[in-house]
Amino acid sequence: MFESRNKIDLIIEVWEKLDCESVGKTEILAIETVVRDRFGDQAVDSPMITARLLADEGAELRHQEIMQLFLERAEDRPYDAVFRNILDVTSLAKADSSLRRMENLRRKFVTDSDKEGLRLLREIALERKQYLASDKGRSELSPDVAAEIDEWLRIWLGSPEVFEHWIKLRKATEGYKTIFGKEQ
Numbered sequence: 001m002f003e004s005r006n007k008i009d010l011i012i013e014v015w016e017k018l019d020c021e022s023v024g025k026t027e028i029l030a031i032e033t034v035v036r037d038r039f040g041d042q043a044v045d046s047p048m049i050t051a052r053l054l055a056d057e058g059a060e061l062r063h064q065e066i067m068q069l070f071l072e073r074a075e076d077r078p079y080d081a082v083f084r085n086i087l088d089v090t091s092l093a094k095a096d097s098s099l100r101r102m103e104n105l106r107r108k109f110v111t112d113s114d115k116e117g118l119r120l121l122r123e124i125a126l127e128r129k130q131y132l133a134s135d136k137g138r139s140e141l142s143p144d145v146a147a148e149i150d151e152w153l154r155i156w157l158g159s160p161e162v163f164e165h166w167i168k169l170r171k172a173t174e175g176y177k178t179i180f181g182k183e184q
Helices: 007-018 025-039 047-056 063-074 092-111 115-133 135-140 143-158 160-172 174-180
Strands: none
Touching: 007 025, 007 047, 025 047, 025 063, 047 063, 047 115, 092 115, 092 143, 092 160, 115 135, 115 143, 135 143, 143 160, 143 174, 160 174
């Protein structure tokens, strides 16, 4: 029924087939059902992430409904204490330390076969990546620092197993030392 091969395209395709200008709880739930059926539970993003993606595509959001759905799900969140302030991207040193903590937590979740923990950890990294791309994120950091942390998150999200080795190599490069030598 749906042609899309990746999650983002599938979300947009489902929204387009729903043929609605505004998006609220009903539409988000319908989209989540299709995403879950195609890619599994771990592929379902927070309602806020899905809504933001659709808003970027021109959808008008029914914010109250989306927030209500988010809050309903947030009521039963056993991971809140573990994830509280886990990823700080306000400086290179804090991002480095945060990503090391996240990698340790990721390894624990893998060992425990905790798919929900892995999904939530990934969601946090994606949210921080989106924050760095936002006007607020760009205004709080120098462009070089924001771009560097964004690259770190990209690598961690794509290949978390190699991140520790990659970051050591990255920090040893002349380019890194030239730009950030004073900050590390």
